[in-house]
Amino acid sequence: MKKGKKVVKAAPLDFSLIENEESFGKVIKYKRTHLGLSIARTSSLCGISDKTLQKLENGDVGVRLSTALKVSNLLGIKLKFEV
Numbered sequence: 001m002k003k004g005k006k007v008v009k010a011a012p013l014d015f016s017l018i019e020n021e022e023s024f025g026k027v028i029k030y031k032r033t034h035l036g037l038s039i040a041r042t043s044s045l046c047g048i049s050d051k052t053l054q055k056l057e058n059g060d061v062g063v064r065l066s067t068a069l070k071v072s073n074l075l076g077i078k079l080k081f082e083v
Contacts, residue, residue, distance in 0.1 A: 009033045022059030024068070029057040031075040046071050 010030040018024050032042050043053040048067055056063045056071060072079060 005038065007033050007036050007038055020059065021061055021063075025057045025059040027077065028053075028068075028071055028075065031077055032057075035075065037075075042071070042074070046074050 010026070010033045013026055013030050015027060018027065032039075037045075039050050039053050039057075043050045046053070046067075048071070052063060052067060053071065056068060069079075
């Protein structure tokens with residue numbers, strides 16, 4: 001069995017307000033790393049490429065909302081919208 005890289009946990013975050021793509025990406029990375037999931041494993045479970053997950057975690061604006069929601073759901077992140 002091939003051994004992958006060790007997953008390093010992301011630093012704690014303030015989850016009270018997500019203001020942009022970058023802060024949303026940080027939440028995704030935080031949750032993924034605290035679950036001990038690699039980028040490769042997470043992207044495989046979501047049916048997306050590693051590159052797409054990396055773009056999402058880096059706050060790139062080119063990631064589809066449906067993809068962001070799929071990843072959030074897989075990681076157990078609950079989103080709440082207020083109007």
